[in-house]
Amino acid sequence: MESKRKSTIQIEALHFAEPKTYNVFSQARRPQKPYGRRHCKRGCILFIVFDGKQQLPGASTSTEFDMPIIVFKYFRVKALGEGGRMLLAYGGQEFVDHRVSDQEWPTLKPTTPFGQLPVLEVDGKQYAQSMAIYRYLGRRFGLAGDDVEEEYLIDQAVEFYNELRLKASAVYHESDKIIKAKMHDDLMKNYYPFMLKKLDDVMSENNGYLAAGKLTWADFLFAGMYDCLKMVLKLPDLDVRYPSFKNLHRRVLSLPGVDEYCKKAPHSEF
Amino acid sequence: MEKTVFYYFNLKALGEGVRLLLAYGGEEFEDHRVSQEDWPELKPKTPFGQLPMLDMGGKRYAQSGAICRYLGHKYGLAGANLEEDLLIDQSYDFVNDIRVKAATVWYEADEAAKAKKQEDFAKNQYPFLLNKLDELIKQNNGHLALGKLTWADFAFTGMFDYLKTMLQMPDLEEKYPSFRELKDNVLSLPKVKEFCANTPKPVLNI
Numbered sequence: 513m514e515s516k517r518k519s520t521i522q523i524e525a526l527h528f529a530e531p532k533t534y535n536v537f538s539q540a541r542r543p544q545k546p547y548g549r550r551h552c553k554r555g556c557i558l559f560i561v562f563d564g565k566q567q568l569p570g571a572s573t574s575t576e577f578d579m580p581i582i583v584f585k586y587f588r589v590k591a592l593g594e595g596g597r598m599l600l601a602y603g604g605q606e607f608v609d610h611r612v613s614d615q616e617w618p619t620l621k622p623t624t625p626f627g628q629l630p631v632l633e634v635d636g637k638q639y640a641q642s643m644a645i646y647r648y649l650g651r652r653f654g655l656a657g658d659d660v661e662e663e664y665l666i667d668q669a670v671e672f673y674n675e676l677r678l679k680a681s682a683v684y685h686e687s688d689k690i691i692k693a694k695m696h697d698d699l700m701k702n703y704y705p706f707m708l709k710k711l712d713d714v715m716s717e718n719n720g721y722l723a724a725g726k727l728t729w730a731d732f733l734f735a736g737m738y739d740c741l742k743m744v745l746k747l748p749d750l751d752v753r754y755p756s757f758k759n760l761h762r763r764v765l766s767l768p769g770v771d772e773y774c775k776k777a778p779h780s781e782f
Numbered sequence: 783m784e785k786t787v788f789y790y791f792n793l794k795a796l797g798e799g800v801r802l803l804l805a806y807g808g809e810e811f812e813d814h815r816v817s818q819e820d821w822p823e824l825k826p827k828t829p830f831g832q833l834p835m836l837d838m839g840g841k842r843y844a845q846s847g848a849i850c851r852y853l854g855h856k857y858g859l860a861g862a863n864l865e866e867d868l869l870i871d872q873s874y875d876f877v878n879d880i881r882v883k884a885a886t887v888w889y890e891a892d893e894a895a896k897a898k899k900q901e902d903f904a905k906n907q908y909p910f911l912l913n914k915l916d917e918l919i920k921q922n923n924g925h926l927a928l929g930k931l932t933w934a935d936f937a938f939t940g941m942f943d944y945l946k947t948m949l950q951m952p953d954l955e956e957k958y959p960s961f962r963e964l965k966d967n968v969l970s971l972p973k974v975k976e977f978c979a980n981t982p983k984p985v986l987n988i
Contacts, residue, residue: 626876626914641879644871651864660855661841667848672830682886691895710830 582607583633585620589780592642593630594736598764599646599729601773603653611778643670643733650729662724669714669723670730676707677737680744696746704745708754715756720763727767735764740782786811789824790834792985796846797834799940802968803850803933805977807857811838815982847878847937854933866928873918873926874934880911881941884948900950908949912958919960924967931967939968944988 584600586593588611600607612620612629624631625640632638632645639645650656650666657663683699686692714722722730738761742750751758765774788804790797792815804811816824816833828835829844836843843849854860854870861867887903890896919926926934942965946954955962968974 625872626879627910628879639868639872641872641875644868644875647871648864648868651867660852664843664848664852667851668829668843668845671845671848678882688895691892694892706831 581633581635583610584608584630585610585612585624585633586630587612587617588778589740590736590782591740592737595729595732595734596630596632596642596645596649596736597777598736598770598773599649599653599655599732602655602732602767602769603649604769605653609777643674646670646729646733650732655727655729655732657724657728662728666723666728666730669718670733672714673711673722673730673734676704676711677741677744679703680741684744704747712754712756715760720756720760722760727764731760731764735761743782784837784840786839787814787837788812788834789814789816789828789836791816791818791821792982793944793988794940794984795944795988796941799850799937800834800836800846800853801977801981802936802940802974803853803857803859805973806859806936806971807853808973809838813981847874850874850933850937854936857933859931859933859936861928861932870927870932870934873922874937876918877915877926877934877938877941877945880908880915881945881948883907883911884945887950888948904950908951912954916958916960919964924960924963926964931971935964935968939965947988 582600582605584593584596584607586596597607597609621627623638625638628640630642630645631640632648639648647656647667651663657666679699683692683695686695718725721727722734734757738757742748747753764770786804786809788797788800788811790800801813821833825831829842832844834844834846834849836849843852851860851871851874861870883903887896887899890899921929923929925931926938942961946952951957955965969978
């Protein structure tokens, strides 16, 4: 990836145009070391939200970026996208937070690698699949464990978590009401208690985190999806049943960078 | 030195990919096929109450995708940098997406609902996804990523018959010759070929 490329982009909706100094991270090696600091008087933005509704009058401006352009594309919800946004925010990586509306999606879909979101665009090159993207960002920002064994432990925890999430989502997306109710009852009785307890045990064994006893990209996936998980499980009292889940959620959201991002990001219920 | 033992049912499904990788890596291992009778006793001893499970170097590994990626790194079947690894992960996840989708149909208990879902998916979802997969393999010289052999190819090959069954498309390879080409690229590797020639016949061809 070219590191000193200059590019100019037109920004349509400028939400946060405060002068600030930010770190530009080297893309070439791990662990991440800043290779420069930049200060811009104008148009120095932590992230930009493309949201068709919110166009500030006279907001069209052009800004020079002395670094690769990162765009994160996802729908206007948290679900599988929020973890990626929070990872980028934590890593101090400037990015375009492209929130795709229902109207825009049909035109955008054929331009994506697999007709799906999220998509991470790095200097015009598109990458798909949420877990692949999260792992990549995790490795970029020192959140992927110290060695291949710890990377495996993260993958293991994520795969386990995703099983639970996917099973619950399948019920959520079931259109037949009778079948849906039956599926939910079955899972409530025979599956969720075991899986949720296991997840709780995993966190107890890992200092409240999902893997390797410390903060990893798996925790960002969990936190980003937390409200969605409660919804698909139909367990709004999940916080009470498993305080460890809420604690991890809170812990990730209050991380430096993530905290700032959450305060400014558009609100979404799930 | 601790023995390497791979535990899975006598099926291919989600376990075969790991077996093929172990064979490719020249790893001496016990291919422990768990019977339905033995499973209840083993289940509580597994990390997540599931199979597959791999005991290696004194450690216990679970979750098929995580294990495949781990072995991929071990046997030189991963990328040379983070971007290359991302491309492999991306392809593998996409195949997995298709599998998960087909599984929601396959494991539907209500027969009428299952038939309805199958009709819907076969018309509205599978063609797009399988065409995309076909395109991907063609762009990568008969592989899933980087234009060459990676661990994702092994995962795909291992789960192929499972996927074919759940898609309810017995003519999958005829429709998409690139899928057969990819499988052959893995199954023709000498150590893999030898392993497959000597394995027990699975209970079901999934």
